[in-house]
Amino acid sequence: MTVTAELRWDPFDVDIDTDPYDIWRRLRDEAPVYRNDDYDFWALSRYADVQAASRDPVTFSSARGTVLELMGEDMSSTGMIIFIDPPEHDRLRALVSRAFTPRRMSALEDRVRIICREHLDPRVGSSGFDYLADFGAQLPSKVISALLGVPASDQPHVLHLIDTMFHIEPGVGMVNDIAVRAQLELHEYISSQVEDRRSHPRDDLFTGLVEAELPDQSGTMRRLTVKEAADFGNLLVAAGTETVARLLGWAAVVLAAHPDQRAALVGEPALIPNAVEELLRYEAPSPVQGRTTTRPVTLHDTEIPVDAKVLLLTGSAGRDERAYPEPDRFDVRRRFEQHVSFGVGAHYCLGAALARLEGRIALEETLARFPTWEVDHARAERLHTSTVRGYQAVPILV
């Protein structure tokens, strides 16, 4: 007789977060509309369901938050685009997109490469280094501050604030006094920079944010308020730092575990952009997006009531055998149309182009210097937060 273990997915369970693949597969097969009474949420784990729910923001709303333990109250008044539903979302998105131009992104390419070189060159000839602490975790905050237009003299202070924003207090987690104080201080700093650009415009994102205009609902031209621009600056830091660091941590670990795939990239660097997509599919840095239903929804013969918390398991969707043949095989040559690791629909990651740029250049510069490495797993450290999944320390031997 086969006894099947009880199917339980607990988003706060560190062991499950470390090795979720079997449970994700069972959720997809046995409970595609999974109910967790302990934490009062539902979870969708199949690629098609995650995609469909993301494309229906009227039914699956972001307004009451997207991170399980912070969901409940209406958060759209925080002004954060990620918590605002259409149609207001679309107006705000069009407005901030004016500042977040492809030209500004591609202008960053040289800067990203210089930052990579500054971190990686000193490691050549060494026996090893921590790929995250010494490189991968520093690149994204330097890139975001360059993107925003933080003056060089303020950079050390701003980089320190960004670092402190992600401080995790043992037993308390991400929402702790030290992190919250750093967030407030960063918000004040960004507000002062935005204020400054009104009278002293420059070619930077701060200036783009105060200058962008769009007609509002009544047809009147509207600009962002200082608070809105600063909220958006803070969101960029929050959304674009931790995620990219996790992507680079996964790159170091997954490529070391698949030396043939890594060798393929060394031999044929043109494969690197596709390898970045495959990495995102294979190990989604941001594996869970929360939503709240605005009406009852029936899916796979199960009714999810109105006002229910629904978690979209992006990480599981990337491993769905219904969407990807042999999903547990990591293959830098895999061809697929889409993954959902940057989200889908209205809230599709605004920084996707920048994240791809950072991932590609980081890998190009890494593989050009270090064609092989091993991960010192005894000293590698995982990071368990409610928003990202991956490593915080990846010591490598080169």
Ligand code: HEM
């Ligand atoms: C590998 C890196 C990244 C991953 C995996 C990632 C993932 C995501 C995901 C899954 C969403 C959708 C959230 C939802 O549906 O609720 C999202 C939204 C967003 N991301 Fe990213 N992201 C990354 C990098 C970045 C970067 C570098 C930036 C900024 C520079 C950024 C800015 C944003 C913003 C502003 C949104 C909200 C968009 C909206 O609500 O319209 N992200 N990201």
